[in-house]
Amino acid sequence: MQLLEANERVNYRVKSVVGTEEIKSFLSTLGCYENKEIVVLKKTKSNYIVGINGVRYGIDVDIATAIEVI
Numbered sequence: 001m002q003l004l005e006a007n008e009r010v011n012y013r014v015k016s017v018v019g020t021e022e023i024k025s026f027l028s029t030l031g032c033y034e035n036k037e038i039v040v041l042k043k044t045k046s047n048y049i050v051g052i053n054g055v056r057y058g059i060d061v062d063i064a065t066a067i068e069v070i
Contacts, residue, residue, distance in 0.1 A: 003038070003048065003050070004065060006040045008043060009039065012038050013068035013070050014038055014067060015034070015036060017032065018066050023062075023066045024066075027063070027066065030055075030057055032067065036053070038069060046061055048058060048061075
């Protein structure tokens with residue numbers, strides 16, 4: 001499922017990152033790549049606050065769409 005469908009405060013694992021090389025590279029610099037743990041801390045209409053490696057990041061819907069989790 002896409003990160004867009006994830007519930008808040010539930011730990012997930014990144015299954016894959018899809019999209020452009022720019023998006024993949026950006027997420028990689030945040031530490032978001034296959035088999036890493038990710039949690040959605042807060043959802044709004046256009047933004048997501050996520051936790052990756054104990055750090056909070058704000059991402060938009062386009063970036064959240066590129067992250068597939070299990």
